Amino acid sequence: MPKDDLKTGYRIVGTRPDRPDGLDKVTGRARYGADISAPGMLHAAVVRSPHAHARIIRIDASKALVLDGVKAVITRADFPTGLTGEDWNLQENTIAGDVALYDGHAVAAVAATSKLLAQDAARLIEVVYEVLPHVIDVDAAMQPDAPVIRAGTADHSVPEGMHPNVVKYIDFGHGDLEAGFAAADLVRAQTYKTEATHQGYIEPHACLGQMGADGKGEMWVCTQGQWYIRRMCSAVLGTDASQLRVTPSEIGGGFGGKTTIFMEPLALALSRKAGGRPVKLVMSRAEVLRATGPTASASMDVKLGMKADGTLTAAQVNFRMQGGAFIGSSPVGEALSCALACYTIPAVHHEGYEVLANRPKAAAYRAPGSPMAAFAVESLLDEMCRELGLDPLAVRLKNAAREGAKASYGPTYNRIGLVETLEATMAHANLKVPLGPNQGRGVASGFWFNHGGETSVSLAIGEDGTVTVSVGTPDIGGSRASLGMMTAETLGIPYEAVRVNIVETGALGVNEPTHGSRATFASGLAAVEAAKQAIKTMCARAAAEWGIDADAVEWIDGAAAPAGPNAGKFPPMSIAEIGAKMGSTGGPISGHHEVTAGGFGASFGAHVVDVEVDPETGRTTVLRYLVVQDAGRAIHPAYVEGQYHGGAVQGIGWALNEEYVYGADGRLQNTVFLDYRIPVASDLPMIDTVIVEVPNPGHPYGVRGVGETGITPPLPALANAIAAATGARLRSLPMSPPKVLAAIKAKANGQG
């Protein structure tokens, strides 16, 4: 296997071995959410509101229930009452109470002996609605005449006199804003809008749930976090978390959208009502788009002050975001914190409003909030650089956040790699490629915090000296490989001698999901610590056999060896020898580590895109694309590149094509992939990458986490490139051909 030139001295870290689940995934053997069946299994279907906002007057399931083979129908009446806070939100989103809050909101569900019968039965369930006025747009939802979605939702943070749909207000900053703007040579302010987009994982949500009248249950489900599923389902159903055993399937993409529940409690409630028979529930693509976590839509004001040499003196942002009809679902707080995080600016002020709208409950989507914020801030920064005739990358470098600087969102940065990232970007050959007519180049920076979080990992030495690692973070993009590599590196054994299993909720303490770019960071850190614990035990076993102090034994190349004054007295005892006789030397040998992992390190990125815009159609073609990002340490560089590629292309889709399109009736118009168009292979060039490695001091191998930052810069980078190609500045996403064409025409008419 080729070893990348990282000069680390590592045997395995930094190489590109085959992923351990590769064979299963290229042969069709890997089992995803919908791939499991159980004896006696029933199939479920869900009845969903066709209205954006409607009071539920009556639900009549009698015509469905008389069909042979229909075993259970549930409505909200089958769920406990009295839930509060986010538990209430989860229950309400799982199945509507008195009011359906968005097009696609679940109202009832049915279980029957076949999929087709369940679908037939669902169509026979009659729901009488009283249609209520609705509101979709975030700015419209704040207007005095907007329909009130749920009075009394707002928390104490909201200033008096705001519309009841405004449910949260955030305000923070530092420095003297007035003095900062006064010190600037150029002050500019603009407003930006982004539409909601969907994570767009190719695997629809799917689960197989079983629960008896005693509240004991099991679930097989595609999820980023089996413990989140356990806790949330238990809260919604009013059962004990410990009585529900959740096994994660292979997961067909998540991007944050599978960190929560949408329909899983319905399967369990149906099972409970159907005498404990297992119930399989699989969403259609239309259900995924109508009723599962898109991201928020945003309306954003940005004001920047800049000196003639490019130094930023002050920045002010004011963001409004809707995350559906549920408080706490929009990422407005994260958006504010990310907005200015790339730069050291003496005076910054952030204000944000969370607003309810008749839309599905937003879920996390890859660096939640950061892409929208970057679109606004990085677009305006680019405009001002052009106005002052400055190199946009040089300006970013001049203002770049560095170690020891106070971050825009409060804390002081430890070792970060934005400067190295920008320098690598400026040195890249793509910047020297000459551009032709109707072509333009755009650059942008991006940021994500990364995350540690609750983590529990166990590791066991086998009788033959091979090693099993049990982790709780589902493998979405190759984390079995990275975790196995770090474990093998630490133990000094071959990569192939380690098996990493993603385990069910009964096998470990609570783990947070694979979210926040944390799997390789946090499960990796815990796996390394667990390995060190096992090494300590193995050294003690060898010491006891040799009759020397445990402290006088060291672990070298997968074996215990006498050290110090005893060096060379005994031949090294390999992990295989120790494993073979552990039964008679003290019993099984394992390692375990659990932690709420701190020490995570932010990852910064910079993207450069070249586009060509067809002046006759407004269609944008991506000619070349460069991603430069600090990984801290790339454990498996091929899968780090994969994260960079995937983030960039999701961002390209968000920038150019993707949006939730609502009709005047408040119904989602584009509920299939033909109309919700994500990038396809023929839309794209190869994506160039540079992995910058500024090790994170908070991780034994320097890992930062690489999953999310990459979706942040594409939105503004594309806007900046289109502006460079056409002279027309687009401040609303997506930059679809009709909008680009209109902007070009407006520019030609002197309105741009």
Place this chain on the structure above:
Amino acid sequence: MSKIHVTTTVNGDPVEFLADPRDTLLDCLRDQLGLTGTKEGCGTGDCGACSVTVDGVLVCSCLVLGAEAQGKQIGTVEGIANGSELHPLQRKFIEHAALQCGFCTPGILVAAKALLEQNPDPTETEVRYWLAGNLCRCTGYDKIIRAVLDAGAEMRGAN
């Protein structure tokens, strides 16, 4: 509604099943025959995760009725390897890290195999347009395209 008795061949094996007239070929493969390697991503022919071949022609099995399989030769991802010997495409997908979540992989492998059978030496552009009906949300397609081109090169070399 009475079911239809279907006799067909899947990956060279004779099989039979009872199909509801509304069942898609995808439903029959997954639910009747236990061949769950073929995936449903959309059910509307837009994502390609359910790609199979019917008498050698690449189709979305969600757009074909199960009853239409009568007397045909069906090829799925489970039939790509020759026993335990992987097809070059399968090896190259692992080697190039051309999959992340792996959900779209079966459909892309079936589609890419169909491409290389009719065009053993495709250009990058030809691969991109052939696979434009197979959505992948994880990879940005870069490593997928490289894996297909590399598999094609290896297969040409072997011939």
